[in-house]
Amino acid sequence: MNRISMLQQLDENKTWDMLIIGGGATGLGTAVDAASRGFSTILIEADDFAKGTSSRSTKLVHGGVRYLEQGNLKLVREALQERGWLLKNAPHVTRKLGFVIPAFSVVQKIYYGSGLKFYDILSGKLSLGTTKFLSKKTTQNFLPGINQKNLSGGVIYYDGQFDDARLAINLANTAAKHGAVLLNYCEVVSILKKKIKPTDKQAKIYGVVAYDAINDKTFEIKSKVVINATGVFVDDIIQMDNSNSNEIVTPSQGIHLVVNKNFFPGNYALMIPKTDDKRVLFAVPWHNKIVIGTTDTEIEDISDEPIPLQEEIDFVLKHANRYLKTNIIINDVTSMFAGLRPLVRTKGVTNTSMLSRDHVIIVSHSNLITITGGKWTTYRKMAEDAVNNAIFVAKFSYKECITKHLKIANSEFDNINYDDAIEKIYSLENIKRFIENEMAITVEDVLARRTRLLFLDAKAAIQTAPRVAKEMAAIFNYGEHWIQLEIDNFTQLAKNYLP
Numbered sequence: 001m002n003r004i005s006m007l008q009q010l011d012e013n014k015t016w017d018m019l020i021i022g023g024g025a026t027g028l029g030t031a032v033d034a035a036s037r038g039f040s041t042i043l044i045e046a047d048d049f050a051k052g053t054s055s056r057s058t059k060l061v062h063g064g065v066r067y068l069e070q071g072n073l074k075l076v077r078e079a080l081q082e083r084g085w086l087l088k089n090a091p092h093v094t095r096k097l098g099f100v101i102p103a104f105s106v107v108q109k110i111y112y113g114s115g116l117k118f119y120d121i122l123s124g125k126l127s128l129g130t131t132k133f134l135s136k137k138t139t140q141n142f143l144p145g146i147n148q149k150n151l152s153g154g155v156i157y158y159d160g161q162f163d164d165a166r167l168a169i170n171l172a173n174t175a176a177k178h179g180a181v182l183l184n185y186c187e188v189v190s191i192l193k194k195k196i197k198p199t200d201k202q203a204k205i206y207g208v209v210a211y212d213a214i215n216d217k218t219f220e221i222k223s224k225v226v227i228n229a230t231g232v233f234v235d236d237i238i239q240m241d242n243s244n245s246n247e248i249v250t251p252s253q254g255i256h257l258v259v260n261k262n263f264f265p266g267n268y269a270l271m272i273p274k275t276d277d278k279r280v281l282f283a284v285p286w287h288n289k290i291v292i293g294t295t296d297t298e299i300e301d302i303s304d305e306p307i308p309l310q311e312e313i314d315f316v317l318k319h320a321n322r323y324l325k326t327n328i329i330i331n332d333v334t335s336m337f338a339g340l341r342p343l344v345r346t347k348g349v350t351n352t353s354m355l356s357r358d359h360v361i362i363v364s365h366s367n368l369i370t371i372t373g374g375k376w377t378t379y380r381k382m383a384e385d386a387v388n389n390a391i392f393v394a395k396f397s398y399k400e401c402i403t404k405h406l407k408i409a410n411s412e413f414d415n416i417n418y419d420d421a422i423e424k425i426y427s428l429e430n431i432k433r434f435i436e437n438e439m440a441i442t443v444e445d446v447l448a449r450r451t452r453l454l455f456l457d458a459k460a461a462i463q464t465a466p467r468v469a470k471e472m473a474a475i476f477n478y479g480e481h482w483i484q485l486e487i488d489n490f491t492q493l494a495k496n497y498l499p
């Protein structure tokens with residue numbers, strides 16, 4: 001997967017079967033689905049793959065225990081099936097993980113245990129392990145960092161965990177292997193519409209105008225179908241199509257704090273079953289650190305670099321510290337990051353935590369297909385539904401979806417040991433591979449998404465930036481000016497990840 005060879009496949013005279021806008025979980029999954037069914041497919045991403053919400057999740061491949069409590073059985077069952085297939089198709093970036101809920105009374109233990117046994121039953125043949133009641137002693141053994149005051153026992157259940165940005169890059173490579181063209185740093189700036197048949201009452205979409213920020217070039221791309229998979233930005237594209245459209249997304253921010261493992265040793269995750277705002281909170285081991293989150297805050301401004309609010313940081317610290325032996329203070333945080341959920345607006349619902357996590361597909365009068373909502377875990381099903389709709393809209397002859405059992409590409413970088421020396425992880429040879437096989441263009445691409453150092457330890461990422469910038473410049477044949485600009489840009493951005 002190489003940007004130069006991708007660009008060489010562009011041809012203004014060609015009409016693609018499917019054009020996908022957005023290179024997050026939804027768009028990349030759709031590209032894999034479309035290309036693997038044999039449709040000629042192009043995906044256009046304004047920034048880097050997974051730059052948006054898809055690199056900022058809690059990293060859980062899950063059915064959503066909380067949605068079970070809300071009674072949304074269909075969503076939970078669907079997500080549990082998807083969880084099972086994803087763990088089978090991408091074992092290199094996913095894993096099964098035990099989650100322990102501490103209980104402080106027998107009633108609590110029975111309540112959580114029975115709910116989770118049902119969660120397990122819903123996963124059917126794709127179950128990851130049996131839910132079990134735990135004694136006080138076993139709970140302490142599984143969660144050595146937990147505050148034992150008033151603890152009466154616990155419940156263990158199993159869910160999945162993954163590296164979100166690495167899975168995104170692997171999906172991009174899978175789509176490319178099936179013949180898709182994917183371009184990062186290429187923004188859709190307008191939509192091309194015209195009356196295609198004399199009988200058409202409405203103008204129909206026949207492509208987009210895209211701007212390649214790397215080569216400072218604007219060009220047209222023609223396609224029989226255009227799919228809008230831009231997450232919290234879907235309304236911008238919908239507005240390009242029809243400026244009279246209503247907005248469909250309510251963005252909701254969630255943050256995570258990352259701390260060293262000594263605060264929470266062991267190999268199990270902690271699930272806090274009820275926060276003050278009646279949600280759940282997790283402390284999850286990830287790449288030898290602990291990711292704690294998340295929040296659910298309705299937000300006005302949509303940004304590609306959302307910033308944790310002070311009240312969200314306080315909320316996460318307060319809830320984690322209720323359960324931990326050793327109090328975490330803000331200076332213990334090695335990285336913090338925020339993401340925006342693209343939640344679909346529902347009439348009468350004022351609290352974002354109550355908005356549905358289901359996905360929706362909307363087809364406009366001009367045939368723009370918008371897909372949003374959902375979760376990382378359900379990206380494959382979302383993609384299948386989007387492509388089925390596209391087949392219908394474009395009147396293509398039907399081709400069966402094959403992604404339920406399609407193996408996802410792997411990479412030597414899926415399981416980096418971040419305790420290895422920086423010189424080993426960011427060797428010239430590895431940087432060359434990030435560029436040539438994974439389309440890394442900037443220092444941020446390498447430190448935030450090809451590797452996850454920025455999300456694990458922002459200070460270490462800032463210290464590593466000059467080395468990565470120099471090596472990238474050597475490969476691209478760029479000069480001192482580019483090196484300095486990249487170091488400055490990355491340092492500026494990474495400061496938002498520091499406490």
Ligand SMILES: Cc1cc2nc3c(=O)[nH]c(=O)nc-3n(C[C@H](O)[C@H](O)[C@H](O)COP(=O)(O)OP(=O)(O)OC[C@H]3O[C@@H](n4cnc5c(N)ncnc54)[C@H](O)[C@@H]3O)c2cc1C
Pocket residue numbers: 021022023024025026027044045046047048049050051052053054055056057058059060061062186187188189229230231232233252253254255294295304338339340341342372373374375376377378
């Ligand atoms: C805090 C938080 C925690 C979460 N945790 C989990 C979890 O543990 N498990 C789980 O299953 N799900 C989780 N989710 C949900 C999941 O992360 C999202 O549902 C998913 O990542 C959304 O992917 P997307 O592709 O729709 O959007 P995005 O990842 O935001 O992708 C949209 C892309 O479109 C691009 N774009 C925008 N405008 C244009 C344009 N004009 N031209 C070209 N490209 C454009 C953007 O740059 C962006 O890369 C979480 C979400 C949040 C916010």
